[in-house]
Structure formats: C-alpha cells, structure tokens
Amino acid sequence: MATNAIDNPTPIVEVDHVSKSFPSADGSTMSVLDDVSLTLHDGEIVALLGKSGSGKSTLLRTIAGLIGPTTGQVRYRGEVLNGANPGVAMVFQSFALMPWLTVQDNVELGLEARGVPAEERRREALAAIDRIGLDGFETAYPKELSGGMRQRVGFARALVLQPDALLMDEPFSALDVLTAENLRNELITLWSQPGFPTKCVCIVTHNIEEAVLLADRVLVLGSNPGHIKAEVPILLPRPRDRRSPTFEAVVDELYGILTEREEAAGARVSGPGPLTHPLADASVGGLAGLIEIVYSHNGQTDLPDLADQLVFDVDDLLPLVDAAQMLGLLDIDGAQAFLTRAGRDWYLADIQSSKEIFAGLAVERAPLVRTIVKALENSEDGSLYDAFFRDLLRTGYNADDAEKQLDIAIDWGRYGELYDYDADTGELVLGEVAASISSAMRGNGDLDS
Structure with missing residues (x-):
C-alpha cells in the first residue's frame, strides 16, 4: 500500500503563495487565485474541494505547469517550474482522447512525445492497458467505447508515463453514478498495490463524498478569488464505508465549511455588492x-x-x-x-x-437584484437594456459567468414582479411591486444605505 505522507513527508510539488489573475474584456484583471500555498507529499491522495468558481481547475493546471502563476512559485522536487511540470500527468473530465487513434495509440501518445522507441512504447502501453482492465480493446477507437471505458484509457495514458504525481480534474463527473463508483473503487485498489506507478494523487472535485472516499487530506477552497479555506485530514481506514457514523461526520464537517458565508475583503466598508456576493445558480x-x-x-x-x-x-x-x-x-x-x-x-x-x-x-438581500431595481428607478423612463448590466458584471466576471448572473437575476426579479424583461429587445422595465417596496425601504432608511 502507498506510504502515508505523515510517515514519509517527502515534498513532490510545492505551491508557494501563488496568485493568478486573467485579463477581463474591458482591460482590467480578474483575480482567480489568491495567495494559495500547499504541498503534495509522497504517499498521499489530496482532494481539492470547492464550489464552482473557486479556482480548483486553475490551481491544478498551475501545478501541472500549464498555466504560470501571476505571483508566487510552483516547485517540483525543489526546482521552480518555468513550463510544463515533468513529474506529473493529468486525467481530464472530458476524457480528451484523439478520436482518430486506437486505444493503444492514445495510450502511447505521451511516450511518443518523450521519444520512447516504438517497441518499448508498445510494451509499456499494453502493460498499462492491462493494468486498467481494457485487455482486448487495444485496437478499438474511442467511439466504440462507453464513457467509463474511455476514462480508463485516460487513466492508462497518464499512468504509462509513471508520473510522480497524478493530477485528476473531476475525472468521474461525466460518468453515470454506478460507473463513477466502480472507477473510484478501482483507483483505490490500484493505489493500494505496491507497483502503482505514481507517488501521489491530487484530485479536483466538487463532490464531498468523493473527496472523503478517496483522500488522505481535503483542501477546501473558497471563492472570489479562490483561496484555501480549510484543510481537513481524513483519518478513516480504507476501504471506507459511506454509511459509517465517522464517514458521515466528516461529510457533515466539510459540508459545514463549504456552506459558511464568506465576507469579501471590502464588504465591511461598502456592503455586499453584485461582484462580491454573486447569486447562487438556483431557480x-x-x-x-x-x-x-x-x-x-x-x-x-x-x-x-x-x-x-x-x-x-x-x-x-x-x-x-x-x-x-x-x-x-x-x-x-x-x-x-x-x-x-x-x-x-x-x-x-x-x-x-x-x-x-x-x-x-x-431587493433587500440579493445584491444584483437590488442593483437592477435601483438602476431602473434612476433611469429616465424606468427602463434599461440588459447590455448595461452585462457590461457592469463583466468587470468582475468572465463572459459566461456574467451571463449566468444576469439570467438568475432576471428570473428572480420577474417572479417577484420587480421588473419585466423583453428577451427580443433585451429591455428591462421597472414593475409596480419594485416601486412600492423601494418606497417602503426608503421610509426605513434601508435602500440608500
């Protein structure tokens, strides 16, 4: 079985005060990661757990050297990365197989890129295919395989490189429940074998139970921007029973951490706003x-x-x-x-x-809805086009997230008859309910605070 990191604390990857920002459409910058530090040790599985928008995948790609940090360092075996990390391999949610290549050819890709001779490539690829249980499918193409089998090819392609660290970006989320459960169990079985060709695993997930099933440590990420909110060791022996009280207690602990309200840095001064307190994706x-x-x-x-x-x-x-x-x-x-x-x-x-x-x-508690109502009230005729709010949101969100926030706010506001929305023209028009609520809130001194 893989050695526990507590007994052998050899650092494989070190993330040292890493922050990452990307340019926004208007020329400003959007902060995705803020001052993140972590270490992946020999002999452990680490889960990065967080909600959408917490920067989990960006952090994983930074560890892989696919994205460079804006500030801070990532080190592999003590050496600062200035490009792709030579000691890691990745498994993706989308399988990322070449559809025109056979299973064996897909598994050989990384070895070919490293210049491994053809016969050695073939031998190692077949061994990896055998290890993950795809014997007999060497000449099959991805379109002939189920989702679970395609992800097995992804595992084989990563493991054949014998990486120090196996990085997995939500590798089971595109699979049905039973297939995902089966592959999780097989991963733990492989990890427990002495010949497993990697020394540590780092898995990105938004699934709390998956994190508890797999990990020795769970790093919980907060959002806006992504940061490490908590580190929770998982001391349960393997195999782990979802129905045990100790398992359920750890799930409850992680759930509590994830649902804790977070105050943005400026919230105490300026109050909650649409950029610091996004609407949750709920109808x-x-x-x-x-x-x-x-x-x-x-x-x-x-x-x-x-x-x-x-x-x-x-x-x-x-x-x-x-x-x-x-x-x-x-x-x-x-x-x-x-x-x-x-x-x-x-x-x-x-x-x-x-x-x-x-x-x-x-109006009282959802910042973006409140902003829309106030903006409509201050317009000349109680109407504005959605492009105005979309542009404002893009100062703090990427285009997709800005669109999602506006869609949620429109859904909530239309239900409450705060404003109407014409999808053809993109026009929002103030409703009578909003006017009466605003009048009442002004009387209490709430709306302008």
Missing part, C-alpha cells in the same frame, strides 16, 4: 421545492441525509442552499438547515402574497 421553482421539503420535515433537516433521500450527491444541493440562505429563507448551522420565519411565510402564502414576500427579500 425560484427549485427554491420553492427545497423550502417545501424542509417545511415537511418540521422546519429543519440534515442536508446530507436529505440529499441521500433524494438520491443526489450532497453537493448538488449547495446552489439551492446558498440561494435560500442569501434570501433569508433558511438558516444554516453546519450541515443542518432550519426554516426561517420568512421561509415559512413564503411557503404558506397565496400566490400573489408569495410573490410580494419574495420580491421584498430579493
């Missing part, structure tokens, strides 16, 4: 479903247990939970969710009253 219908379920559980529920009952991964609930927490519909304490008075009122109200309650919460 009003999805929120209503979550609140209904929590209500039916007497107003409180254990989120991992709820995910298990719904046959979802526990992290699949995170966007809904984040949105409900932002709007004040739920209070979160670790892995426990509690229905608030506002959440109860919203669930029990008739249709029109529920819209009014939601509208008030959205």
Whole structure:
C-alpha cells in the first residue's frame, strides 16, 4: 500500500503563495487565485474541494505547469517550474482522447512525445492497458467505447508515463453514478498495490463524498478569488464505508465549511455588492421545492441525509442552499438547515402574497437584484437594456459567468414582479411591486444605505 505522507513527508510539488489573475474584456484583471500555498507529499491522495468558481481547475493546471502563476512559485522536487511540470500527468473530465487513434495509440501518445522507441512504447502501453482492465480493446477507437471505458484509457495514458504525481480534474463527473463508483473503487485498489506507478494523487472535485472516499487530506477552497479555506485530514481506514457514523461526520464537517458565508475583503466598508456576493445558480421553482421539503420535515433537516433521500450527491444541493440562505429563507448551522420565519411565510402564502414576500427579500438581500431595481428607478423612463448590466458584471466576471448572473437575476426579479424583461429587445422595465417596496425601504432608511 502507498506510504502515508505523515510517515514519509517527502515534498513532490510545492505551491508557494501563488496568485493568478486573467485579463477581463474591458482591460482590467480578474483575480482567480489568491495567495494559495500547499504541498503534495509522497504517499498521499489530496482532494481539492470547492464550489464552482473557486479556482480548483486553475490551481491544478498551475501545478501541472500549464498555466504560470501571476505571483508566487510552483516547485517540483525543489526546482521552480518555468513550463510544463515533468513529474506529473493529468486525467481530464472530458476524457480528451484523439478520436482518430486506437486505444493503444492514445495510450502511447505521451511516450511518443518523450521519444520512447516504438517497441518499448508498445510494451509499456499494453502493460498499462492491462493494468486498467481494457485487455482486448487495444485496437478499438474511442467511439466504440462507453464513457467509463474511455476514462480508463485516460487513466492508462497518464499512468504509462509513471508520473510522480497524478493530477485528476473531476475525472468521474461525466460518468453515470454506478460507473463513477466502480472507477473510484478501482483507483483505490490500484493505489493500494505496491507497483502503482505514481507517488501521489491530487484530485479536483466538487463532490464531498468523493473527496472523503478517496483522500488522505481535503483542501477546501473558497471563492472570489479562490483561496484555501480549510484543510481537513481524513483519518478513516480504507476501504471506507459511506454509511459509517465517522464517514458521515466528516461529510457533515466539510459540508459545514463549504456552506459558511464568506465576507469579501471590502464588504465591511461598502456592503455586499453584485461582484462580491454573486447569486447562487438556483431557480425560484427549485427554491420553492427545497423550502417545501424542509417545511415537511418540521422546519429543519440534515442536508446530507436529505440529499441521500433524494438520491443526489450532497453537493448538488449547495446552489439551492446558498440561494435560500442569501434570501433569508433558511438558516444554516453546519450541515443542518432550519426554516426561517420568512421561509415559512413564503411557503404558506397565496400566490400573489408569495410573490410580494419574495420580491421584498430579493431587493433587500440579493445584491444584483437590488442593483437592477435601483438602476431602473434612476433611469429616465424606468427602463434599461440588459447590455448595461452585462457590461457592469463583466468587470468582475468572465463572459459566461456574467451571463449566468444576469439570467438568475432576471428570473428572480420577474417572479417577484420587480421588473419585466423583453428577451427580443433585451429591455428591462421597472414593475409596480419594485416601486412600492423601494418606497417602503426608503421610509426605513434601508435602500440608500
């Protein structure tokens, strides 16, 4: 079995105060990673766990030397990287196979790039194919293989290089549940064998249970920009039982860390804004479903247990939970969710009253919705085009994320009748509900604060 890093703390990769920024469309910079430091040791599996936008994949590519840091250093065996890391190999979510090459040819690609002679290439590739259980498919093409078999080819292509560190970017997320579970178990079996041709594994995941099943250490990343929020050692013996109380306790601990509210650096001075407090990717219908379920559980529920009952991964609930927490519909304490008075009122109200309650919460607590309402109120005729808000959002988000934020805000605002939206013209028009809410909030001194 692979040696535990505590017993043999040999550093293979060191990430030393790394930050990474990318240019935005308007010429400014967008910070993706901020002051990240970590070490990958001989004999351990490390999971990088975080929500979307926490920079997990960027960090992994920085470790691989595919992306250079803006500040800080990445070192392999003590040597500073100035290009691709010679001691790592990667497995990707998308399989990344060459469709015109056979299984064997795909596995040989890295060896060919290293100049390994043809006969040696063939011998090592066949051994790797045998190791990952694809005997008999050497001459098959990727289109002939299932998703699980294609990912096995990805594993073989990485392992044939005998890397010091195997880097995996959500390698199981494109697979069905049973195939993913099978491959996770096979990875642990391979890792436990004395001849496993790599000394450490680093896996990016947003799946909490996957991290606990596989890792010796879990590094939890926070967002905006990505940073290491916590490090949690996983001391459970292998094989690990998802149903054991100790396993569930670790899942609950990680869930609690992921759902903790984070305050952006300037939030105490300027208050929460659309760039520091993004909207979670949740529809009003999805929120209503979550609140209904929590209500039916007497107003409180254990989120991992709820995910298990719904046959979802526990992290699949995170966007809904984040949105409900932002709007004040739920209070979160670790892995426990509690229905608030506002959440109860919203669930029990008739249709029109529920819209009014939601509208008030959205204006008060959802920064982008509030910004749109205030901007429409300050326009000459109560209308603005979506391009105005899209351009503002692109100062802090990439184009795709800016579009997603605007879509969510439009969905929430239209439900609450705060504003209407014409998809053909891209025009947002202030609604009567917004005017009445704003008037009430000004009376309380809230809207302009």
